[in-house]
Amino acid sequence: MSNNPNQVDLETLRHSCAHLMAQAVQELFPGTQVTIGPVIEDGFYYDFSRDKAFVPEDLEKIEKRMKEIAAKDLEIVHTEISRDEAIKKFTDMGEKFKVEIIDSVEEPISVYSQGDWSDLCRGPHVRSTKQIKAFKLLHTSSAYWRGDERNPVLQRIYGTAWNTEKELRVHLKRLEEAKKRDHRKLGKELDLFSVSEEIGPGLILWHPKGARIRHLMEDFWKKEHFKNGYEMVISPHTAKIDLWKTSGHTEFYKENMFSNMDIEGKEYVMKPMNCPFHIQIYKSKLRSYRDLPIRFAELGTVYRYERSGVLHGLLRVRGFTQDDAHLFCRPSQIEEEITKVLDLIVYILQSFGFFEYKIYLSTKPDKYVGADEDWESATKALENALNNKKLDFEVDPGEGVFYGPKIDIKIKDSLNRYWQVSTVQVDFNLPERFNISYIEEDGQRHQPIMLHRALMGSLERFFGCLIEHYAGAFPLWLAPVQIILCTITDNHAEYAEKLAQRFEESDIRVEKDLRNEKIGFKIREAQLQKIPYMIVLGDKEVESQTLGVRKRRSKETRTLDFETFLNELKSGIDSRLIESDD
RNA sequence: GCCAGCGUAGCUCAGGGGUAGAGCAACUGAUUCGUAAUCAGUAGGUCGGCGGUUCAAUUCCGCCCGCUGGCUCCA
Numbered sequence: 001m002s003n004n005p006n007q008v009d010l011e012t013l014r015h016s017c018a019h020l021m022a023q024a025v026q027e028l029f030p031g032t033q034v035t036i037g038p039v040i041e042d043g044f045y046y047d048f049s050r051d052k053a054f055v056p057e058d059l060e061k062i063e064k065r066m067k068e069i070a071a072k073d074l075e076i077v078h079t080e081i082s083r084d085e086a087i088k089k090f091t092d093m094g095e096k097f098k099v100e101i102i103d104s105v106e107e108p109i110s111v112y113s114q115g116d117w118s119d120l121c122r123g124p125h126v127r128s129t130k131q132i133k134a135f136k137l138l139h140t141s142s143a144y145w146r147g148d149e150r151n152p153v154l155q156r157i158y159g160t161a162w163n164t165e166k167e168l169r170v171h172l173k174r175l176e177e178a179k180k181r182d183h184r185k186l187g188k189e190l191d192l193f194s195v196s197e198e199i200g201p202g203l204i205l206w207h208p209k210g211a212r213i214r215h216l217m218e219d220f221w222k223k224e225h226f227k228n229g230y231e232m233v234i235s236p237h238t239a240k241i242d243l244w245k246t247s248g249h250t251e252f253y254k255e256n257m258f259s260n261m262d263i264e265g266k267e268y269v270m271k272p273m274n275c276p277f278h279i280q281i282y283k284s285k286l287r288s289y290r291d292l293p294i295r296f297a298e299l300g301t302v303y304r305y306e307r308s309g310v311l312h313g314l315l316r317v318r319g320f321t322q323d324d325a326h327l328f329c330r331p332s333q334i335e336e337e338i339t340k341v342l343d344l345i346v347y348i349l350q351s352f353g354f355f356e357y358k359i360y361l362s363t364k365p366d367k368y369v370g371a372d373e374d375w376e377s378a379t380k381a382l383e384n385a386l387n388n389k390k391l392d393f394e395v396d397p398g399e400g401v402f403y404g405p406k407i408d409i410k411i412k413d414s415l416n417r418y419w420q421v422s423t424v425q426v427d428f429n430l431p432e433r434f435n436i437s438y439i440e441e442d443g444q445r446h447q448p449i450m451l452h453r454a455l456m457g458s459l460e461r462f463f464g465c466l467i468e469h470y471a472g473a474f475p476l477w478l479a480p481v482q483i484i485l486c487t488i489t490d491n492h493a494e495y496a497e498k499l500a501q502r503f504e505e506s507d508i509r510v511e512k513d514l515r516n517e518k519i520g521f522k523i524r525e526a527q528l529q530k531i532p533y534m535i536v537l538g539d540k541e542v543e544s545q546t547l548g549v550r551k552r553r554s555k556e557t558r559t560l561d562f563e564t565f566l567n568e569l570k571s572g573i574d575s576r577l578i579e580s581d582d
Numbered sequence: 583g584c585c586a587g588c589g590u591a592g593c594u595c596a597g598g599g600g601u602a603g604a605g606c607a608a609c610u611g612a613u614u615c616g617u618a619a620u621c622a623g624u625a626g627g628u629c630g631g632c633g634g635u636u637c638a639a640u641u642c643c644g645c646c647c648g649c650u651g652g653c654u655c656c657a
C-alpha cells in the first residue's frame with residue numbers, strides 16, 4: 001500500500017471492484033451465483049453462473065448500480081469463520097460454487113462483507129466501497145467453471161479499475177489506440193493481406209504490399225543467416241505418414257495435424273513441423289565431428305489444425321511460415337551455439353525495432369525423455385549462454401517440453417504489450433527416434449545434440465506484430481512504398497516520370513500520383529497510406545530541378561536536389577532507421 | 583470445438599413481413615489547382631448459404647458457413 005491515503009494498491013482496488021460488481025449483479029439479477037473474480041492485468045473479471053448471458057445493456061445497468069453502491073460508502077468488513085460455519089452460510093445463500101471452493105481452502109475461512117452482501121474471499125480489500133471510483137465494465141464472455149469445457153458454462157464480465165478518473169481515461173484511450181492499430185483493420189486499410197472465406201479460415205493471402213514487406217523480411221533474414229554460418233534448405237509441404245510415425249508426431253501431435261490424404265493408396269499428411277525433413281537431410285550422408293556444427297535453416301511453411309474459435313487474423317492461423325533452423329552439434333558445442341543464436345536473435349529483433357524482451361528459461365517437466373544428466377548439462381548451457389549475453393531471464397520450472405529445455409523470448413511493442421516470437425529448444429527425442437549420428441574423434445558413432453530455433457517465430461504472426469507496433473507506419477527500409485511523387489498539374493507529369501525512373505534505378509520503391517486531383521487530396525491519401533516520404537512536384541521544382549520533400553507526420557517541407565534526397569533515403573534504408581517520431 | 587453477439591454495395595454503416603438506402607471508393611464529365619477531402623452525373627446488391635412458416639421473407643424460425651469477444655492451447 002502507498003503512503004498516500006487516496007492511493008490504493010491497484011490489485012486490492014480491482015479486487016474490491018470485482019466484489020462491487022458481483023454485489024450489483026446479484027442485486028439486479030437475483031438467482032445469479034458467484035464463482036471466482038480475480039484481478040488480471042489492467043483490470044479484473046468475475047464469473048457468474050446464470051442461465052442467460054449478459055448483454056451490453058446489462059453492463060450499463062450493472063455499472064450504474066455499482067456507482068450507487070459505491071456512493072453508499074459501505075464499510076468492507078473482514079471476518080473469519082470455521083469451515084462448517086462457512087459451508088452452512090454459503091449453502092444457505094445458494095452459492096454452490098463457493099461451497100465447492102471452501103472444500104479446497106484452509107481454515108479459518110475468510111469472508112468479506114459490505115452492507116448486506118458478502119463473499120468468500122482471501123482479500124485484502126479497500127476499507128469502503130467509496131474508495132472505488134474510477135472503473136468501467138468492458139465486455140462479456142463465457143468461461144467454463146475451472147477452465148474445463150466439461151464443466152458448466154459461466155458468464156464472465158471483464159472490467160477495469162483505477163485510482164483516478166484520469167488514469168482510467170488514459171487506460172481507455174490506450175485500448176482505443178490498440179483498436180486503431182489492430183492489424184486486421186490496418187491490413188484492410190493498407191491493403192496488406194486478407195483471409196478469404198472461399199479459401200478457408202486461418203489461411204493468409206498476402207497482397208502485393210504485404211508480400212513486399214514479407215520479401216524484405218525474408219531477404220534480410222537469409223542474408224544474416226548466410227553470414228552466420230547457416231545453410232539454406234528447402235523441404236516439401238507434405239510427407240508420408242510413416243515419417244510422422246517415426247518422429248512421434250502422429251502420437252503426440254495428432255490433434256494439431258491436418259487429416260490424411262490418400263495418394264495412390266499411401267497416406268500423406270501436411271507438415272506441422274520442418275524438423276523431420278531437416279533430419280533426413282542430415283541423414284543423407286555420413287557426418288564427421290569435423291562437419292559439426294551443421295546449421296540447416298528454412299523459411300518452412302507448416303500447417304496446423306487449430307480449433308475454429310481460436311483463429312485470429314495473422315496472429316493465430318492454420319498455415320504459417322516459420323523462420324526455422326535446426327542445429328546439429330557435439331554436446332560440448334551447445335553453449336557456444338546457443339550464445340550465437342541469442343546474438344542473432346537480438347540483432348534481428350533490434351533491426352525490426354524491438355529492444356525490450358521478456359525471456360523465460362523452461363526446465364525439465366514431470367514427463368520427459370532423455371537422461372537426467374543430459375537435461376542438467378543442456379539447461380546449464382542455456383543458462384550460461386543467457387548470462388554470457390547479459391540477458392535477464394526468469395526460470396519457468398517444469399515448463400520445458402518433454403523432449404528438452406528451452407528459452408522463449410517475448411518482445412515488447414510500442415503499446416507495452418508482449419508477443420511471443422523467438423524460441424530456442426534442445427531436443428533429446430528426435431535424434432534418438434531417427435537414430436542420427438556422427439563419427440567422433442574416437443572413430444565411434446555418437447549421437448549429436450539437436451537444437452530447434454526460430455527468431456521471428458512465424459512470419460505471419462511477426463508481421464501482425466510489426467503492423468501493430470508501427471501502427472502501419474513502417475520504417476523506411478520496410479515500407480512497401482517508400483516515396484510517392486505528387487504532381488500539382490499535368491504539366492509536371494513528365495518530370496515525375498523521369499524522377500520515378502531514376503528512383504527505380506536506385507532501388508527505391510516509388511509510386512506516382514499523376515491524377516488530376518488537388519495536391520491536398522494527394523497528400524491526404526499518401527498520409528493515410530503512411531508513405532514515409534511525399535514528394536511534391538510543381539513549377540518551382542521543375543524549374544530548379546529539385547524536389548519538395550515532406551515526411552509523413554510532419555508538415556515541414558524541404559526543397560532538396562535529387563542526390564541529396566537520395567543520400568538521405570539510402571542512409572535511412574541501410575541503417576534500418578527507426579524514427580521515434582514515426 | 584464451446585458460450586454469446588454479428589454477417590446489408592469494394593469499404594464504413596443505416597433500415598426493416600409488401601423484392602433496399604447513405605458516405606467514401608469505382609466509372610464518366612467538368613475543373614489544372616502548392617502540402618489531410620473540387621464539383622456534377624452514372625453504375626453498383628439473389629441483404630453470407632440452404633431449408634421452413636407466410637398470399638408475400640432480406641426482415642420471423644431452423645440448420646450450415648464465416649467473423650468478433652472470450653474459454654483451452656500455442657509460432
